[in-house]
């Protein structure tokens with residue numbers, strides 16, 4: 012297996028992009044990544060997208076997006092693993108370059124979510140759960156994470172205020188990110204005073220509905236110098252699945268697939284949690300960030316809420332989490348999220364994260380998950 | 396939902412038919428083709444007892460499209476006495492009654508209707524015992 016580097020990144024402002032189609036949103040970010048890398052060709056591409064079908068009635072995205080990117084004859088593969096689609100696309104591209112099958116691979120992610128109404132979007136997202144035995148009964152994604160929150164509060168004493176502290180931190184970080192959908196600071200009072208979506212989760216505990224895309228250019232690490240973008244090496248990758256239905260898990264208050272994916276990534280990278288300088292985690296809900304930081308070994312099991320409340324996970328804290336603003340503030344165009352997390356890691360390791368910059372960042376981790384953690388993918392990157 | 400799919404799921408939604416592994420006796424509801432505990436592919440169909448207890452729950456206030464007219468409603472994860480766990484709506488409880496550990500029983504109820512001319516989907520909901 013060859014060492015692989017990221018040599019280009021592309022991402023544009025996320026939000027309710029009513030004037031732009033799925034294909035144009037994707038191409039805009041993909042071209043930015045190609046320009047950043049200074050790449051004069053692409054050998055193959057992977058695109059993470061959860062539900063082109065339900066959101067815009069368009070499948071067959073591999074061919075469609077290769078066509079519109081002007082890369083016509085190359086292999087174009089669409090990757091779907093619900094909200095982990097982007098992270099799994101990154102892993103697919105990584106393996107293709109590492110194997111020697113291709114030299115220059117574009118990894119992208121895209122979701123166009125605002126062409127449907129809110130309840131249709133809620134329905135589309137709920138198909139990432141077990142359609143027959145969860146969604147059938149009317150449960151939603153906020154509902155599933157709310158049940159995890161209730162279990163976590165019951166088992167570890169996690170509080171409502173601790174969950175709100177995650178939203179406050181991520182919105183503060185997002186306020187320093189010009190590309191974030193909601194770059195506005197918030198307060199614990201505002202989170203707890205916002206409308207309930209699924210008890211105990213309020214709307215400000217939830218990531219938003221977002222249109223957006225993100226793209227990366229991968230190449231063999233020993234060829235990175237041929238490109239214009241400052242390279243970052245991918246040193247670890249882990250992927251694990253769990254039961255699709257939340258109710259089939261032995262422990263409702265842990266994310267076991269995340270733990271397994273992280274173990275593989277740490278092992279491959281030869282790193283431990285103490286080596287990680289910053290981490291982007293999949294905070295689709297505030298409770299998800301708490302549980303993810305625990306599963307990754309960055310905080311003690313059951314202490315994720317306390318760590319957030321104490322400022323340990325803030326920029327300048329012991330282990331900065333979601334310096335980009337996370338899904339919460341930056342937005343969550345489902346298929347693009349895992350790719351955008353990698354872009355934040357690259358920006359931090361390049362030292363180009365501006366006001367969000369973590370001092371002396373050398374090693375960064377990204378954690379992306381689908382459904383209630385039924386797909387979990389973790390990558391570790393190092394500055395070159 | 397197609398009428399074929401609705402019909403296919405009747406044995407579980409109407410009759411609580413579970414599959415019990417012939418080798419390790421693990422219960423599966425709904426049935427599966429291979430046991431995830433021991434790999435066995437032979438099962439015996441048994442009706443699952445309808446009793447269990449609440450492990451966690453929430454109130455859905457922003458529903459998906461098919462449940463638009465029903466919110467707010469309660470959804471729980473229930474540990475059934477025979478072993479399987481279910482995601483299920485909870486109904487017929489009184490204020491303050493809902494808590495982790497609440498004993499419940501499954502009852503036959505309407506789940507949702509698909510518009511004016513679509514299928515009326517029936518299934519089970521949990522009620523306190």
Ligand SMILES: [Zn+2]
Nearest residue numbers: 416419430433
């Ligand atoms: Zn068995």
